[in-house]
Amino acid sequence: MKLEVKNLKKNFGENEVLHGISFCVESGSALGLLGRNGAGKTTTIRILMDVFKSNSGTILMDGKPFIPREHQIGYLPEERGLYPKKTVGEQLIYLGMLRGLGAKAAKANMKKWLERMEVAEYENRKLETLSKGNQQKVQLAQTLLCNPDIIILDEPFSGLDPVNSQILKDVIKEQIQEGRLVIFSSHQMSYVEEFCEEIAILNHGDLVLSGNLREIKREFGRDRLVLSSLEEESEELARRLRDTFSDLLEVEKVQKDRIIIRKLQPENKSAILKRLLEQDVDMEFFGMYEPSLNDIFVEKAGDEA
Amino acid sequence: MKQFLTVLKFELNSYFKNRSFVLTTVLLAVVMAGVIIVPTFIPGLLNSEKDETSVKEETSAEAEMTEEALDNLGVFVRTDQVDDVDMLLDMMPAQWKTFQEEQELKTAVEQEEIEAGFILESLSDVTYVVNNLSMSERYSYMFQNALSTYQRMQYLKEKGLSAEEVMEAENVGVSLSTEILGKNSARNYGYTYALVFVVYFLIIFYGQMIAVSVTTEKSNRAIEILVTSVNPNSLIFGKVLAGAIAGVLQAVLILGTGFASYYAFQDKWGGMLDFLFDIPARVLIIYGIFAMLSYLLYAFIFGMLGAMVSKTEDISKSSMPVMMIYIASFLIAMLGMSDCDSMLMKVASFIPFTSGNAMFIRVSMGSVTVWETLLSGVLLAASCVLAGILSAKIFRFGTLHYGNPLKFGATVRKLKEQ
Incomplete structure (x- = not known):
């Protein structure tokens, strides 16, 4: 299955909140929708789920218009809410049956997923008596209850402690391996980095970056090098580089323990190394710069902070 | 579905x-x-359970009750136009007490010995004496009725009809039975x-x-x-x-x-x-x-x-x-x-x-x-x-x-x- 989103636009009243969002994701892979608060992630997801209609743009599944009701979708909305006064098991069976499972299958799946999420002991407890984290896990069980082909998770990690986050990470990885199509939004870059092949970064309703994460990283690191010294402070070294290397490089960022430089010419790398040796810089590290997703995100979406 | x-x-x-x-x-x-x-188990609450004797007892008791329940009313006649005061009073069932003085009647009303009193000024003029005029006032209306009936009878008598004939004329019965076509x-x-x-x-x-x-x-x-x-x-x-x-x-x-x-x-x-x-x-x-x-x-x-x-x-x-x-x-x-x-x-x-x-x-x-x-x-x-x-x-x-x-x-x- 291949889900393509093309040029989605959405207005709330006079205010356009999405200015043309496009991305693409296939079965067996995950797309991370990244963006700061208010960037338009949730709105995009709600349009995908047909909670809202877009003002323009198309969503295609394998080339045909995507109608959510025709697919088994596991959806974890940003607004987490179930029935506080009902028991955990009862409401999961209800939701399973609403999505087309038979009573028996709904019960079996409920048990399976509560167990997988390690909250099986709360099956007969009212939801409101559970801690926030456990309620979140019940929500996740609800999402995966019907063995969906498509899984859409809006901020799935918010509210989970590191142990629970690990459980969820494992579950998502499993789902990707089993060939599910996963879309999830987050602003916790480390998780996205761990299992997303594709990313789309939104900023104020604009798509500022999208594509394969590995390629983006490579592209982002091109022409850039990292340099760190054992003896010299970064600031001091940066000053020296600006004074004596200005024909070869530009200092791009000075961090506490390293400097990121940009080659003025692609083939400058060995020339730079040669001059560093000539100048007897006590190098700790000299090599290609590989940006973290966090770096990319801050650069693309953090400009107007 | x-x-x-x-x-x-x-x-x-x-x-x-x-x-x-x-x-x-x-x-x-x-x-x-x-x-x-529960009411069906409380004796005497529902009529249907009673036997005949108790019904009879009740009937006589009821009669007594009715007498007891008659209102105490007073009258003071100032005029001589009313010849037969007793006949007039009979027309309005009550425990009547006749007073000789207007003041006596008023005092009796004030002290609540009687419920209300009437001062008969003439055949067509009555003063009604009462402590508090209540919403459910009915004595004055009944007395007016009685008085006008009395007048009518007097008039017919004067025209030559005997009291019995007048009564007969008054009591022509009309029976009414209703046939309901709808509901x-x-x-x-x-x-x-x-x-x-x-x-x-x-x-x-x-x-x-x-x-x-x-x-x-x-x-x-x-x-x-x-x-x-x-x-x-x-x-x-x-x-x-x-x-x-x-x-x-x-x-x-x-x-x-x-x-x-x-x-x-x-x-x-x-x-x-x-x-x-x-x-x-x-x-x-x-x-x-x-x-x-x-x-x-x-x-x-x-x-x-x-x-x-x-x-x-x-x-x-x-x-x-x-x-x-x-x-x-x-x-x-x-x-x-x-x-x-x-x-x-x-x-x-x-x-x-x-x-x-x-x-x-x-x-x-x-x-x-x-x-x-x-x-x-x-x-x-x-x-x-x-x-x-x-x-x-x-x-x-x-x-x-x-x-x-x-x-x-x-x-x-x-x-x-x-």
Whole structure:
């Protein structure tokens, strides 16, 4: 299955909140929708789920218009809410049956997923008596209850402690391996980095970056090098580089323990190394710069902070 | 359809597992049975149990009671125009005391020795003396009557008729028997009134509960999961019908207990409560249909209200206009019970908001043709379905709308635009 989103636009009243969002994701892979608060992630997801209609743009599944009701979708909305006064098991069976499972299958799946999420002991407890984290896990069980082909998770990690986050990470990885199509939004870059092949970064309703994460990283690191010294402070070294290397490089960022430089010419790398040796810089590290997703995100979406 | 049934079952379960729902039902049913059964075990409370001697005893006792119960009244005659004061006083049954002085009479009234007094100034002029003029004043009226009768008799006597002849002329009996071609409204009044009240209570009690059950999905934020999992029509129809079924079931259980208790102890009651419990099957069926449909219509309107607000606290404020409409319809019905074939009732029996009560009252107490009943029923049923679909649309439209309640007019306009 291949889900393509093309040029989605959405207005709330006079205010356009999405200015043309496009991305693409296939079965067996995950797309991370990244963006700061208010960037338009949730709105995009709600349009995908047909909670809202877009003002323009198309969503295609394998080339045909995507109608959510025709697919088994596991959806974890940003607004987490179930029935506080009902028991955990009862409401999961209800939701399973609403999505087309038979009573028996709904019960079996409920048990399976509560167990997988390690909250099986709360099956007969009212939801409101559970801690926030456990309620979140019940929500996740609800999402995966019907063995969906498509899984859409809006901020799935918010509210989970590191142990629970690990459980969820494992579950998502499993789902990707089993060939599910996963879309999830987050602003916790480390998780996205761990299992997303594709990313789309939104900023104020604009798509500022999208594509394969590995390629983006490579592209982002091109022409850039990292340099760190054992003896010299970064600031001091940066000053020296600006004074004596200005024909070869530009200092791009000075961090506490390293400097990121940009080659003025692609083939400058060995020339730079040669001059560093000539100048007897006590190098700790000299090599290609590989940006973290966090770096990319801050650069693309953090400009107007 | 499957989704609808799933929602219906889930929502019904919520009612039946609700302890206060079960307790109220059982308690009210027990009270109902108690009210009907307990009096039959209290000797002397219901007439039918008494044997003949006790009836006789009672009759003489009653006579004594009547004498005792006669009011004490006083009279002072200032004029000599009234020849036969005793005859005049006989015309108005009371314990009469004749006074010689005006002041004596007034004192007696003041000291409450007598209830009231009359000072006869002339044949056509009486002063009525009383401590406090009460709303239920009847002595003065009775005395006036007595006096005018006396005058008439005196006049006839003067014209040469003997007292007996006058009495005879006065007492020409006219017997009146009524042949009822339509319905005996007087007899049907009791149960019609009671049945209209049952619907009133159902709508007042359950309307709000239904609105709350719809709003809850928003306030507990389950709505996003629901609208992406289930067709809003199934959801709204399931929720509203569950509320409706729960209400009807409760009413049937409570009233059923009443009927069963009454029919089990009917002999002991001696038919005293037939005016409430002896309802013709045809009336019951029409009532069942119209009450159910009108209750459903209001249930859907309350469901719509629930869809328009996002917090359960807002429901009572928003439901005011609907309550007003229903109370107006109820008042029209109450008014119509005294004249059920009036123009107002005829019109009201075709307007869906009022036809539930109005048509039932016309069927129960007046004359109405079959096609009128059918037409009104069809109109009401169609309105129910429309209200249901509209509330589902509003529910879907109001998804994720938090804050101030939606305005009905604006919402419908936007829905049309969509």
